[in-house]
Amino acid sequence: MERKILLLGGSAGGFSVILNIIKALERPIQRPIIVIVHRNPKYASSIEDTLSKALLQKVKTADDKETIEDGTIYFAPAGYHLLIEPDYSFSLDISEPVQYSRPSIDVTFESAAEVYKENCAAILFSGANHDGAQGLLMIKKYGGKTYVQDPLDAEVPIMPQSAIDLNAQDKILSIAEIKDYIIQLT
Amino acid sequence: MVELSTKVAVMITFEELEGIIDVVKNLHGYDVSGYTRSSLKRRVTRIMELNKLDLVELKSKLINQPGFITYFLQEITVNVTEMFRDPEFYKAVKTDVFPYLATYPHIKLWSAGCSTGEEVYSLAILLKEAGLYQRAFIYGTDINTKVLEKAKRGIYSLIKVKEYSENFIKTDPKSSLSEYYTAMYNAATINNSLKQNILFTQHSLVSDQAFNEFQMITCRNVLIYFDTNLQEKVLDLFYDSLCHLGFLCLGSKESLVNYKNAGKFKVVNKKHNIYQKIG
Numbered sequence: 001m002e003r004k005i006l007l008l009g010g011s012a013g014g015f016s017v018i019l020n021i022i023k024a025l026e027r028p029i030q031r032p033i034i035v036i037v038h039r040n041p042k043y044a045s046s047i048e049d050t051l052s053k054a055l056l057q058k059v060k061t062a063d064d065k066e067t068i069e070d071g072t073i074y075f076a077p078a079g080y081h082l083l084i085e086p087d088y089s090f091s092l093d094i095s096e097p098v099q100y101s102r103p104s105i106d107v108t109f110e111s112a113a114e115v116y117k118e119n120c121a122a123i124l125f126s127g128a129n130h131d132g133a134q135g136l137l138m139i140k141k142y143g144g145k146t147y148v149q150d151p152l153d154a155e156v157p158i159m160p161q162s163a164i165d166l167n168a169q170d171k172i173l174s175i176a177e178i179k180d181y182i183i184q185l186t
Numbered sequence: 187m188v189e190l191s192t193k194v195a196v197m198i199t200f201e202e203l204e205g206i207i208d209v210v211k212n213l214h215g216y217d218v219s220g221y222t223r224s225s226l227k228r229r230v231t232r233i234m235e236l237n238k239l240d241l242v243e244l245k246s247k248l249i250n251q252p253g254f255i256t257y258f259l260q261e262i263t264v265n266v267t268e269m270f271r272d273p274e275f276y277k278a279v280k281t282d283v284f285p286y287l288a289t290y291p292h293i294k295l296w297s298a299g300c301s302t303g304e305e306v307y308s309l310a311i312l313l314k315e316a317g318l319y320q321r322a323f324i325y326g327t328d329i330n331t332k333v334l335e336k337a338k339r340g341i342y343s344l345i346k347v348k349e350y351s352e353n354f355i356k357t358d359p360k361s362s363l364s365e366y367y368t369a370m371y372n373a374a375t376i377n378n379s380l381k382q383n384i385l386f387t388q389h390s391l392v393s394d395q396a397f398n399e400f401q402m403i404t405c406r407n408v409l410i411y412f413d414t415n416l417q418e419k420v421l422d423l424f425y426d427s428l429c430h431l432g433f434l435c436l437g438s439k440e441s442l443v444n445y446k447n448a449g450k451f452k453v454v455n456k457k458h459n460i461y462q463k464i465g
Contacts, residue, residue: 064410064439065417080410080439083224086200091222092410092439095229095264111224114199138197 003088004031005068005116006185007139009105009132010125011038013155017125019047021179022073027186028057032068034112036105038127039078048075064092076103083111099131109135113142120144123178124169127159137168146170149178196234202241203227209248214255217392218262220416229262236261260332264411268346269304269363271406272438273356275458276312280357282454283433284316286462287401293322294400296427298391299408300326303337304350307366309404310380315360319383325398327389337386340376342367347374391420396427403428406437414444421445425463434461 006029008018015037022035051073052059062074062082067089074090076082081093082103098104105124109132112120122139124132126149140146148169151157163169173181198206200223207226210216218226234244247254270276287293293313297306306326313319328334342350351363367374389397391408403424409417424434425447434442434451436459442448450465 065414065444077439083222083228085222085224091224093222093225093228093264094407094410094437095225095266107228111227115224141197 002119003068003116004119005084005112005121006031006033006182007036007109007112007120007122008033008125009036009109009122009127009135010149011101011105011127011129011131011156011159014125014127014149014159015039017149017155017175019051021175021182022051022059023054024179025055025057025182025186028055028071029073029182029186030070031185032070033073034062034068034076034082034084034108035073036076036082036103036108038101038103038131062090062092064090066090076108078103081107083107084115085111086115088115099129101129101131105132106135110138113138113144116142116144118143118145121147123147123149123173123181124160124163125149126154126156128156129158130162132159133163133166133168136163137166140168140170147173147178147181150174196231196240198227198231198234198241200227203230206230206245206248209245210255210258213249216255216259218259220392220413220419221262222411222413225264225411226262229264233258233261260330263328263330263333265301265330265333267301267304267407268353269308269342269350270353270357271305272458273353275406275435275438275460276308276357278455278458278460279309279435280312280316282460283402283435284312284318286431286433287322288316288318290401291321293318293402294398295322295324295402295404296398296400297324297326298389298403298405298424300328300334300337300386301330302333302342303340303386304342305404305406306337306384306386307340307376307380310384311354311359311361311363311366312357314366314380322383324384325400326384326386328386329388329390329392331388334386334388340381341373342376344369344372344374391423392416396423398427399429400427400432401429402433402435404435406435407440409436409440418445421447425450428463430463432463434463435459436461 059073136146148160151161354363451461452464454460
Protein backbone atom coordinates (compact mmCIF):
# COMPACT_ATOMS: atom_id res chain seq x y z
CA MET A 1 0.00 0.00 0.00
CA GLU A 2 1.23 3.45 -0.84
CA ARG A 3 1.80 5.78 2.04
CA LYS A 4 -0.08 9.05 1.98
CA ILE A 5 0.13 12.17 4.07
CA LEU A 6 -1.75 15.39 4.80
CA LEU A 7 0.19 18.45 5.92
CA LEU A 8 -1.46 21.45 7.58
CA GLY A 9 0.56 24.63 8.03
CA GLY A 10 -0.47 27.93 9.56
CA SER A 11 0.45 30.77 11.83
CA ALA A 12 -1.39 33.83 13.10
CA GLY A 13 -5.11 33.17 12.73
CA GLY A 14 -4.38 29.74 11.27
CA PHE A 15 -3.81 27.76 14.44
CA SER A 16 -7.39 28.14 15.70
CA VAL A 17 -8.84 27.27 12.28
CA ILE A 18 -6.74 24.10 12.11
CA LEU A 19 -7.73 23.14 15.66
CA ASN A 20 -11.41 23.65 14.94
CA ILE A 21 -11.19 21.47 11.84
CA ILE A 22 -9.40 18.71 13.76
CA LYS A 23 -11.81 18.94 16.68
CA ALA A 24 -14.77 18.62 14.33
CA LEU A 25 -13.55 15.29 12.89
CA GLU A 26 -16.18 12.70 13.63
CA ARG A 27 -14.23 9.76 12.30
CA PRO A 28 -10.50 9.09 12.44
CA ILE A 29 -8.54 10.01 9.36
CA GLN A 30 -6.73 7.06 7.85
CA ARG A 31 -3.67 8.88 6.59
CA PRO A 32 -1.29 10.59 8.99
CA ILE A 33 -1.73 14.33 9.44
CA ILE A 34 1.16 16.61 10.30
CA VAL A 35 0.42 20.03 11.75
CA ILE A 36 3.07 22.74 11.58
CA VAL A 37 2.13 25.89 13.43
CA HIS A 38 4.36 28.61 14.78
CA ARG A 39 4.41 28.21 18.52
CA ASN A 40 6.52 29.95 21.07
CA PRO A 41 8.78 27.33 22.70
CA LYS A 42 8.59 29.33 25.90
CA TYR A 43 4.89 28.63 26.11
CA ALA A 44 4.87 24.98 25.09
CA SER A 45 1.23 24.05 25.19
CA SER A 46 -0.30 20.69 25.89
CA ILE A 47 -2.70 20.96 23.00
CA GLU A 48 -1.71 17.48 21.81
CA ASP A 49 -2.88 15.92 25.09
CA THR A 50 -6.10 17.89 25.09
CA LEU A 51 -6.91 16.86 21.52
CA SER A 52 -5.91 13.26 22.07
CA LYS A 53 -8.45 12.98 24.86
CA ALA A 54 -11.17 14.70 22.85
CA LEU A 55 -10.66 12.72 19.64
CA LEU A 56 -10.93 9.11 18.64
CA GLN A 57 -7.43 9.12 17.29
CA LYS A 58 -3.90 9.52 18.51
CA VAL A 59 -2.57 13.07 18.62
CA LYS A 60 1.04 13.64 19.64
CA THR A 61 4.15 15.76 19.24
CA ALA A 62 6.43 14.27 16.58
CA ASP A 63 9.52 12.63 18.05
CA ASP A 64 12.96 12.35 16.49
CA LYS A 65 13.34 9.14 14.38
CA GLU A 66 9.73 8.13 15.05
CA THR A 67 8.11 6.15 12.24
CA ILE A 68 5.10 7.94 10.79
CA GLU A 69 1.97 5.87 11.32
CA ASP A 70 -1.49 5.92 9.81
CA GLY A 71 -4.33 7.23 11.92
CA THR A 72 -2.13 9.59 13.89
CA ILE A 73 -2.04 13.38 14.04
CA TYR A 74 1.43 14.76 14.66
CA PHE A 75 2.38 18.28 15.75
CA ALA A 76 5.79 19.76 15.00
CA PRO A 77 7.56 20.43 18.32
CA ALA A 78 8.12 24.05 19.27
CA GLY A 79 11.66 25.26 18.67
CA TYR A 80 12.66 22.58 16.13
CA HIS A 81 12.27 22.08 12.41
CA LEU A 82 10.43 18.87 11.61
CA LEU A 83 11.73 16.90 8.64
CA ILE A 84 10.58 13.72 6.97
CA GLU A 85 13.11 11.05 6.02
CA PRO A 86 12.93 8.79 2.95
CA ASP A 87 12.11 5.86 5.27
CA TYR A 88 8.92 7.64 6.42
CA SER A 89 10.27 8.63 9.81
CA PHE A 90 10.70 12.06 11.39
CA SER A 91 13.92 13.81 12.20
CA LEU A 92 14.35 17.06 14.07
CA ASP A 93 16.69 19.89 13.22
CA ILE A 94 17.59 22.96 15.24
CA SER A 95 19.36 24.91 12.48
CA GLU A 96 18.61 28.57 11.77
CA PRO A 97 14.96 29.68 11.67
CA VAL A 98 13.50 29.91 8.16
CA GLN A 99 11.26 32.93 7.50
CA TYR A 100 11.87 33.81 11.16
CA SER A 101 10.22 30.54 12.09
CA ARG A 102 11.24 27.31 13.76
CA PRO A 103 9.42 25.09 13.17
CA SER A 104 9.21 26.36 9.62
CA ILE A 105 6.35 25.20 7.41
CA ASP A 106 8.64 25.43 4.36
CA VAL A 107 11.11 22.99 5.87
CA THR A 108 8.54 20.29 6.59
CA PHE A 109 6.71 20.80 3.29
CA GLU A 110 9.93 20.68 1.27
CA SER A 111 11.14 17.52 2.95
CA ALA A 112 7.76 15.80 2.55
CA ALA A 113 7.55 16.74 -1.13
CA GLU A 114 10.04 14.23 -2.48
CA VAL A 115 9.29 11.49 0.06
CA TYR A 116 5.55 11.38 -0.66
CA LYS A 117 5.44 12.87 -4.17
CA GLU A 118 1.87 12.57 -5.60
CA ASN A 119 0.66 11.08 -2.30
CA CYS A 120 1.33 14.32 -0.47
CA ALA A 121 -1.47 16.82 0.15
CA ALA A 122 -0.87 20.12 1.92
CA ILE A 123 -3.03 23.03 3.03
CA LEU A 124 -1.64 26.43 3.94
CA PHE A 125 -3.73 28.53 6.32
CA SER A 126 -3.83 32.06 7.65
CA GLY A 127 -0.53 33.57 8.79
CA ALA A 128 1.48 36.75 9.05
CA ASN A 129 4.63 35.85 7.11
CA HIS A 130 5.78 34.11 3.91
CA ASP A 131 6.56 30.74 5.46
CA GLY A 132 5.01 27.77 3.64
CA ALA A 133 4.73 29.23 0.14
CA GLN A 134 8.04 27.78 -1.11
CA GLY A 135 7.29 24.44 0.47
CA LEU A 136 3.88 24.31 -1.12
CA LEU A 137 5.44 25.04 -4.50
CA MET A 138 7.90 22.19 -3.98
CA ILE A 139 5.06 19.78 -3.19
CA LYS A 140 3.32 20.88 -6.38
CA LYS A 141 6.51 20.32 -8.41
CA TYR A 142 6.72 16.77 -7.07
CA GLY A 143 3.11 16.11 -8.10
CA GLY A 144 1.40 16.52 -4.74
CA LYS A 145 -1.89 18.31 -4.13
CA THR A 146 -1.71 21.84 -2.80
CA TYR A 147 -4.41 24.01 -1.29
CA VAL A 148 -4.54 27.40 0.37
CA GLN A 149 -7.13 28.93 2.62
CA ASP A 150 -8.92 31.71 0.76
CA PRO A 151 -7.10 34.91 1.78
CA LEU A 152 -10.51 36.62 1.93
CA ASP A 153 -11.47 34.07 4.58
CA ALA A 154 -8.21 34.33 6.48
CA GLU A 155 -7.70 36.39 9.60
CA VAL A 156 -4.22 37.28 8.30
CA PRO A 157 -4.03 36.77 4.52
CA ILE A 158 -0.26 37.22 4.04
CA MET A 159 0.66 33.54 4.23
CA PRO A 160 -1.91 32.09 1.81
CA GLN A 161 -1.51 35.12 -0.46
CA SER A 162 2.25 34.61 -0.77
CA ALA A 163 1.62 31.03 -1.91
CA ILE A 164 -0.88 32.30 -4.48
CA ASP A 165 1.69 34.84 -5.67
CA LEU A 166 4.00 31.92 -6.47
CA ASN A 167 1.10 30.03 -8.06
CA ALA A 168 1.90 27.22 -5.64
CA GLN A 169 -1.69 26.12 -5.13
CA ASP A 170 -3.90 23.75 -7.10
CA LYS A 171 -6.98 25.26 -5.49
CA ILE A 172 -8.06 28.08 -3.21
CA LEU A 173 -10.58 26.80 -0.67
CA SER A 174 -12.94 28.36 1.86
CA ILE A 175 -12.88 27.00 5.40
CA ALA A 176 -16.06 25.03 4.68
CA GLU A 177 -14.48 23.51 1.56
CA ILE A 178 -11.36 22.61 3.51
CA LYS A 179 -13.51 20.81 6.07
CA ASP A 180 -15.29 18.88 3.32
CA TYR A 181 -11.99 17.99 1.71
CA ILE A 182 -10.54 16.60 4.92
CA ILE A 183 -13.71 14.72 5.84
CA GLN A 184 -13.72 12.91 2.51
CA LEU A 185 -10.27 11.60 3.44
CA THR A 186 -11.75 9.67 6.40
CA MET B 187 9.45 37.35 -4.62
CA VAL B 188 12.01 37.10 -7.42
CA GLU B 189 14.64 36.09 -4.93
CA LEU B 190 12.32 33.49 -3.44
CA SER B 191 11.56 31.92 -6.80
CA THR B 192 15.20 31.45 -7.70
CA LYS B 193 15.64 29.53 -4.47
CA VAL B 194 13.42 26.75 -5.72
CA ALA B 195 15.71 26.24 -8.72
CA VAL B 196 18.22 24.55 -6.42
CA MET B 197 16.77 21.14 -5.88
CA ILE B 198 18.50 17.84 -5.43
CA THR B 199 16.89 14.46 -5.00
CA PHE B 200 17.70 11.90 -2.34
CA GLU B 201 19.29 9.80 -5.09
CA GLU B 202 21.57 12.66 -6.09
CA LEU B 203 22.41 13.18 -2.44
CA GLU B 204 23.60 9.56 -2.22
CA GLY B 205 25.93 10.31 -5.14
CA ILE B 206 27.45 13.21 -3.20
CA ILE B 207 27.79 11.08 -0.05
CA ASP B 208 29.66 8.48 -2.17
CA VAL B 209 32.08 11.06 -3.59
CA VAL B 210 32.83 12.40 -0.12
CA LYS B 211 33.43 8.91 1.21
CA ASN B 212 35.31 7.29 -1.67
CA LEU B 213 37.48 10.23 -2.63
CA HIS B 214 38.08 11.89 0.71
CA GLY B 215 37.46 9.17 3.29
CA TYR B 216 34.81 11.05 5.24
CA ASP B 217 31.74 8.99 6.03
CA VAL B 218 28.61 11.11 6.29
CA SER B 219 26.31 8.21 5.44
CA GLY B 220 25.00 8.14 9.01
CA TYR B 221 23.61 11.66 8.79
CA THR B 222 19.85 12.03 8.50
CA ARG B 223 19.08 12.49 4.83
CA SER B 224 16.50 15.30 4.92
CA SER B 225 18.67 17.48 7.09
CA LEU B 226 21.78 16.72 5.02
CA LYS B 227 19.87 17.49 1.84
CA ARG B 228 19.01 20.93 3.22
CA ARG B 229 22.63 21.62 4.16
CA VAL B 230 23.94 20.52 0.76
CA THR B 231 21.28 22.59 -1.00
CA ARG B 232 22.32 25.55 1.13
CA ILE B 233 25.97 25.14 0.05
CA MET B 234 24.85 25.06 -3.58
CA GLU B 235 22.78 28.22 -3.11
CA LEU B 236 25.54 30.12 -1.30
CA ASN B 237 28.07 29.26 -4.00
CA LYS B 238 25.63 29.36 -6.92
CA LEU B 239 26.45 25.80 -7.94
CA ASP B 240 24.41 23.19 -9.73
CA LEU B 241 24.87 19.51 -8.95
CA VAL B 242 27.52 18.92 -11.62
CA GLU B 243 29.51 21.93 -10.48
CA LEU B 244 29.26 20.86 -6.85
CA LYS B 245 30.57 17.39 -7.64
CA SER B 246 33.31 18.83 -9.81
CA LYS B 247 34.45 21.09 -6.99
CA LEU B 248 34.37 18.22 -4.51
CA ILE B 249 36.53 16.17 -6.84
CA ASN B 250 38.88 18.76 -8.29
CA GLN B 251 39.17 21.81 -6.05
CA PRO B 252 41.67 21.37 -3.21
CA GLY B 253 40.25 22.55 0.08
CA PHE B 254 36.64 22.49 -1.02
CA ILE B 255 36.00 19.28 0.92
CA THR B 256 37.06 21.04 4.13
CA TYR B 257 34.64 23.86 3.44
CA PHE B 258 31.92 21.35 2.52
CA LEU B 259 32.34 19.38 5.75
CA GLN B 260 32.27 22.58 7.79
CA GLU B 261 29.10 23.76 6.14
CA ILE B 262 27.11 20.53 6.41
CA THR B 263 27.22 20.56 10.20
CA VAL B 264 24.66 22.69 11.99
CA ASN B 265 26.28 25.20 14.30
CA VAL B 266 23.38 26.93 15.95
CA THR B 267 23.96 27.20 19.68
CA GLU B 268 23.53 29.61 22.55
CA MET B 269 24.56 30.08 26.16
CA PHE B 270 22.21 28.53 28.69
CA ARG B 271 19.85 27.25 26.00
CA ASP B 272 16.97 25.64 27.93
CA PRO B 273 17.64 27.33 31.29
CA GLU B 274 15.53 24.69 33.03
CA PHE B 275 18.03 22.07 31.88
CA TYR B 276 20.89 23.95 33.52
CA LYS B 277 18.87 24.27 36.72
CA ALA B 278 18.40 20.52 36.67
CA VAL B 279 22.15 20.00 36.17
CA LYS B 280 22.79 22.13 39.25
CA THR B 281 20.37 20.23 41.45
CA ASP B 282 20.59 16.69 40.03
CA VAL B 283 24.20 16.39 38.87
CA PHE B 284 26.46 18.81 40.68
CA PRO B 285 26.02 17.27 44.17
CA TYR B 286 27.49 14.05 42.75
CA LEU B 287 30.27 15.82 40.90
CA ALA B 288 31.22 17.60 44.14
CA THR B 289 32.25 14.25 45.65
CA TYR B 290 35.10 13.80 43.16
CA PRO B 291 38.56 15.28 43.72
CA HIS B 292 38.89 15.84 39.97
CA ILE B 293 35.92 16.37 37.68
CA LYS B 294 36.22 15.75 33.96
CA LEU B 295 33.46 16.93 31.66
CA TRP B 296 33.03 16.50 27.93
CA SER B 297 30.84 18.68 25.76
CA ALA B 298 30.57 16.65 22.54
CA GLY B 299 29.61 18.61 19.43
CA CYS B 300 30.28 21.88 21.25
CA SER B 301 30.21 24.04 18.11
CA THR B 302 31.29 27.62 18.92
CA GLY B 303 31.68 26.94 22.64
CA GLU B 304 28.66 28.63 24.24
CA GLU B 305 27.61 25.47 26.04
CA VAL B 306 31.11 24.86 27.38
CA TYR B 307 31.31 28.37 28.84
CA SER B 308 27.82 27.96 30.29
CA LEU B 309 28.96 24.84 32.13
CA ALA B 310 32.13 26.59 33.25
CA ILE B 311 30.09 29.43 34.74
CA LEU B 312 27.81 27.04 36.61
CA LEU B 313 30.84 25.14 37.93
CA LYS B 314 32.38 28.41 39.09
CA GLU B 315 29.21 29.40 40.88
CA ALA B 316 29.11 26.01 42.59
CA GLY B 317 32.75 26.33 43.68
CA LEU B 318 33.73 23.33 41.56
CA TYR B 319 35.57 24.99 38.70
CA GLN B 320 39.10 24.76 40.19
CA ARG B 321 38.95 20.96 40.26
CA ALA B 322 37.09 20.62 37.00
CA PHE B 323 38.32 20.26 33.43
CA ILE B 324 36.04 20.59 30.42
CA TYR B 325 36.81 19.16 26.99
CA GLY B 326 34.86 20.82 24.20
CA THR B 327 35.00 18.85 20.97
CA ASP B 328 33.58 19.19 17.51
CA ILE B 329 34.34 17.82 14.07
CA ASN B 330 34.45 21.34 12.67
CA THR B 331 37.79 23.10 13.31
CA LYS B 332 36.43 26.46 12.15
CA VAL B 333 33.85 26.63 14.94
CA LEU B 334 36.46 25.41 17.44
CA GLU B 335 38.63 28.41 16.59
CA LYS B 336 35.72 30.65 17.50
CA ALA B 337 35.14 28.67 20.67
CA LYS B 338 38.77 29.15 21.70
CA ARG B 339 38.58 32.90 21.11
CA GLY B 340 35.42 33.12 23.18
CA ILE B 341 34.30 36.34 21.53
CA TYR B 342 30.58 36.68 20.97
CA SER B 343 28.28 39.42 19.78
CA LEU B 344 27.25 41.66 22.65
CA ILE B 345 23.64 41.67 21.45
CA LYS B 346 23.53 37.89 21.67
CA VAL B 347 25.22 37.83 25.06
CA LYS B 348 22.57 40.22 26.35
CA GLU B 349 20.00 37.62 25.23
CA TYR B 350 22.01 34.92 26.97
CA SER B 351 21.81 36.98 30.18
CA GLU B 352 18.06 36.45 30.14
CA ASN B 353 18.59 32.69 29.86
CA PHE B 354 21.17 32.84 32.64
CA ILE B 355 18.84 34.68 35.02
CA LYS B 356 16.35 31.83 34.63
CA THR B 357 18.90 29.38 36.01
CA ASP B 358 18.65 31.13 39.43
CA PRO B 359 22.27 32.26 39.39
CA LYS B 360 24.22 33.80 42.23
CA SER B 361 26.09 36.09 39.87
CA SER B 362 25.51 38.19 36.79
CA LEU B 363 26.67 36.99 33.38
CA SER B 364 28.56 40.26 32.94
CA GLU B 365 31.02 39.08 35.59
CA TYR B 366 32.36 36.52 33.12
CA TYR B 367 33.06 38.62 30.07
CA THR B 368 34.56 41.93 29.05
CA ALA B 369 32.47 44.06 26.75
CA MET B 370 34.21 46.12 24.11
CA TYR B 371 32.36 47.84 21.27
CA ASN B 372 29.91 45.23 20.00
CA ALA B 373 31.76 42.22 21.34
CA ALA B 374 31.83 40.30 24.60
CA THR B 375 35.07 38.43 25.33
CA ILE B 376 34.94 35.58 27.80
CA ASN B 377 37.38 36.20 30.66
CA ASN B 378 40.61 34.21 30.68
CA SER B 379 39.91 32.96 34.21
CA LEU B 380 36.99 31.03 32.74
CA LYS B 381 39.13 29.56 29.94
CA GLN B 382 41.84 28.09 32.20
CA ASN B 383 40.34 24.65 32.66
CA ILE B 384 38.91 24.22 29.19
CA LEU B 385 40.38 22.51 26.14
CA PHE B 386 38.76 22.77 22.74
CA THR B 387 39.89 20.06 20.36
CA GLN B 388 38.75 18.26 17.25
CA HIS B 389 36.96 14.93 17.67
CA SER B 390 34.68 13.14 15.28
CA LEU B 391 31.79 11.29 16.84
CA VAL B 392 31.53 9.33 13.58
CA SER B 393 35.08 8.00 13.36
CA ASP B 394 37.02 8.71 16.59
CA GLN B 395 37.21 6.60 19.73
CA ALA B 396 36.93 7.27 23.46
CA PHE B 397 39.81 9.50 24.60
CA ASN B 398 39.27 9.86 28.35
CA GLU B 399 36.94 8.93 31.19
CA PHE B 400 34.39 11.47 32.30
CA GLN B 401 32.07 12.19 35.19
CA MET B 402 29.74 14.10 32.90
CA ILE B 403 29.13 14.19 29.15
CA THR B 404 26.79 16.63 27.48
CA CYS B 405 25.79 16.15 23.88
CA ARG B 406 22.79 18.27 23.13
CA ASN B 407 21.06 18.58 19.76
CA VAL B 408 23.70 16.56 17.95
CA LEU B 409 22.13 13.09 17.86
CA ILE B 410 19.10 14.45 16.00
CA TYR B 411 21.33 14.81 12.91
CA PHE B 412 22.30 11.12 13.00
CA ASP B 413 20.32 8.10 11.86
CA THR B 414 19.41 5.42 14.41
CA ASN B 415 22.49 3.28 13.64
CA LEU B 416 24.91 6.14 14.14
CA GLN B 417 23.00 7.29 17.24
CA GLU B 418 23.49 3.82 18.69
CA LYS B 419 27.21 3.90 17.89
CA VAL B 420 27.69 7.33 19.44
CA LEU B 421 25.76 6.35 22.57
CA ASP B 422 28.07 3.32 22.88
CA LEU B 423 31.00 5.71 22.68
CA PHE B 424 29.51 7.82 25.47
CA TYR B 425 28.87 4.72 27.56
CA ASP B 426 32.53 3.72 27.14
CA SER B 427 33.66 7.25 27.99
CA LEU B 428 31.72 7.59 31.25
CA CYS B 429 32.97 6.46 34.62
CA HIS B 430 30.67 4.35 36.76
CA LEU B 431 27.85 6.64 37.99
CA GLY B 432 28.83 9.27 35.40
CA PHE B 433 26.15 11.47 33.86
CA LEU B 434 24.96 11.77 30.28
CA CYS B 435 22.97 14.87 29.28
CA LEU B 436 21.13 14.92 25.97
CA GLY B 437 19.05 17.58 24.19
CA SER B 438 15.43 18.25 25.02
CA LYS B 439 14.24 16.04 22.14
CA GLU B 440 16.86 13.32 22.51
CA SER B 441 16.47 10.32 24.78
CA LEU B 442 17.74 6.79 25.38
CA VAL B 443 14.34 5.16 24.76
CA ASN B 444 15.50 3.36 21.63
CA TYR B 445 19.03 2.62 22.87
CA LYS B 446 19.84 -1.05 23.34
CA ASN B 447 21.84 -0.36 26.51
CA ALA B 448 19.28 1.99 28.03
CA GLY B 449 19.02 -0.46 30.94
CA LYS B 450 22.57 0.41 31.92
CA PHE B 451 21.47 3.95 32.63
CA LYS B 452 19.23 5.36 35.34
CA VAL B 453 16.88 8.20 34.37
CA VAL B 454 17.86 11.10 36.61
CA ASN B 455 15.65 13.71 34.98
CA LYS B 456 13.12 12.54 32.40
CA LYS B 457 12.08 15.97 31.19
CA HIS B 458 15.62 17.16 30.55
CA ASN B 459 17.04 13.81 29.46
CA ILE B 460 19.70 13.49 32.12
CA TYR B 461 20.94 9.93 32.66
CA GLN B 462 23.39 8.22 35.01
CA LYS B 463 25.47 5.17 34.08
CA ILE B 464 24.72 2.41 36.58
CA GLY B 465 25.50 -0.81 34.73
